[in-house]
Amino acid sequence: MVSTEQAREAVSRITGHGIERVRQLGGGDASAAFAVHLDDGSAVFAKTAEESSIAAEAASLAWLAEAGAVPVPAVHGHDGRWLVTDHIAADGPGPRAAEDLGRGLAALHAAGAPAHGAPPPGGPADAWIGLAPMRNEPCADWPSFYVTHRVEPYVRMARDAGTLCARDAEVVSRACDRIGGLGGADEAPSRLHGDLWSGNVHWAGQAWLIDPAAHGGHRETDLAMLHLFGCPGLDRVVAAYQEVSPLAPGWRDRIGAHQLFPLLVHAVLFGGGYAAQAVAAAQRV
Known part of the structure; x- marks a missing residue:
């Protein structure tokens, strides 16, 4: 204490x-x-x-x-x-805060990263997302990074804990085999917040980003995290993002693929309900 x-x-x-x-x-x-x-x-x-x-x-x-x-x-x-x-005192979102956040996220992602999986300059390779360990390891392409360092480690942890059975782990494995064929998989690495659930968007007239787990990755992963747990004015956030930096066609169909990472992390930390959601997302992939 x-x-x-x-x-x-x-x-x-x-x-x-x-x-x-x-x-x-x-x-x-x-x-x-x-x-x-x-x-x-x-x-x-x-x-x-x-x-x-x-x-x-x-x-x-x-x-x-x-x-x-x-x-x-x-x-x-x-x-x-x-x-x-x-210390940023919260006072709720302003009238244009959602649109500003969408445009700002587009600019943040466009700032780029040296590689998919690259940690921030000076940041450790062995980082954390909440209470779960997270490895930032530069990779040549997004599918290799995402499968190797954002999905498979948490599948192993969930299986070891008995949260994910062998049959369900195989469903996730089959989804991983398809990641490389998804639309937009060949995009250049973006500069991600990395843990962009609604609790890490702090509204104080405008949106502030807090508690990042930043790394180089696919920009749709940040947006998928916002969709997973909701965000005030999310439709406006996405519309403003698209005005600045349109997403590859079919991006909504890929939300489940990008949610595999946070869902598996939550399965490791909090148990089986999230494991079932991860398996459902893998089945959609």
């Missing part, structure tokens, strides 16, 4: 500021989180997690910010266990 006093000490050490007050926030599954008010009147957000997770998130935020496409919290500093960023 991480205390507010530990947060106070860590933020003071990293920022060099005195601390006025600390408030613990409802954190995610992978970390403890705090809103910390500094002696200069500003507020920062602090979280603690595994060392490799902190390093990966700091590198991810810097890489997404470099694109200048969608707002992300600025990184104030980090050490082995703590990350300190801007």
Whole structure:
């Protein structure tokens, strides 16, 4: 259990500021989180997690910010266990926020990556998505990367845990055999947020992206994640995205293929209901 006093000490050490007050926030599954008010009147957000997770998130935020496409919290500093960023107070989406997010995501993806599977500059190859380990390994093409590093590892983990039976694992394996034949599979690598479910879109008048697991990959994977768990104004997000950067024909039919990754991660972390959804998505592929 991480205390507010530990947060106070860590933020003071990293920022060099005195601390006025600390408030613990409802954190995610992978970390403890705090809103910390500094002696200069500003507020920062602090979280603690595994060392490799902190390093990966700091590198991810810097890489997404470099694109200048969608707002992300600025990184104030980090050490082995703590990350300190801007604190963005939520106040709901503004009237044009969904369209701005769609256009911003298109620009973010177009900023590109060195390869499918490439980690952010300075980021570790062994990263995390929530509490699940995630390997960022550059590959020559998207199908090889996606199958080898985004689907098969979680199939093995789910089978080992008894969440996925041998027959269902074979269904996913057959879907993997078809990934290379999907439309748009030969697209150049995009700069992905990498964990773009609705909880990582933070509305504060405009959309801010938080908690990234950034890497080079296929742009439809980010959009499929938004479709999996919903997003305010999603139809407007997609329409604005398409105005800037049209998706390859048939992209809606490929949503299930791109959702295999997050569904299998959730099956590993949370159990069988997500495994059944992953198998259903594989059957559609």
